[in-house]
Amino acid sequence: MKYGRLLSHGLFMATACSMAVSQSGSAGKARTEFKNAPEISAPAGYSHAAIVNGGKMVFLAGQVGLNKQGEMIGKDDFRAQAQQVFVNLRSALAAAGATPNDVVKLNYYVVGLNHDKLLALRDVRDQFINKQHPPVSTLAGVQALFREDAMIEIEAVAVIP
DSSP states (O other): OHHHHHHHHHHHHHHHHHHHHHHHOOOSOOEEEEEOOTTSOOOSSSBSEEEEESSEEEEEEEEOSBOTTSOBSSTTOHHHHHHHHHHHHHHHHHHTTOOGGGEEEEEEEEETOOHHHHHHHHHHHTTTSOTTSOOEEEEEEESOOSSTTOOEEEEEEEEEO
16 A cells, blocks of 8 residues: 555656646756755755756656666665665666756655665765756655565666756
């Protein structure tokens, strides 16, 4: 049931985003502005809002620490898995004609989320994102992912011209 609600929420968000793009049009070069509300505490490595004008939206499926051969990298090493996830995200973005600078939204799912994993994730993430204009993001601690040795999954949304 948990997965059904999450999938429904994801489909709703994808539909809403698609409708917003079709209503605003995609002519011209994509312009993205990242904003932080002064009434909310300053975010650590993410933005409160992303405003997208034009461009094409790219939705990336959640990536885990599997290498090209389908082997889990760092079975008991969270940092190693996080690094592989970002390698996979970079590859998926490239396949769609995008780069990490085009990412406007990241969703993180971490098994057994704790402070040490948060610090490791931030360190690895900061090597991937544009730290001057970080994407909006959501981080959720979860009980499990699709296989027992997966410790992290990240999905992304990018906007390209």
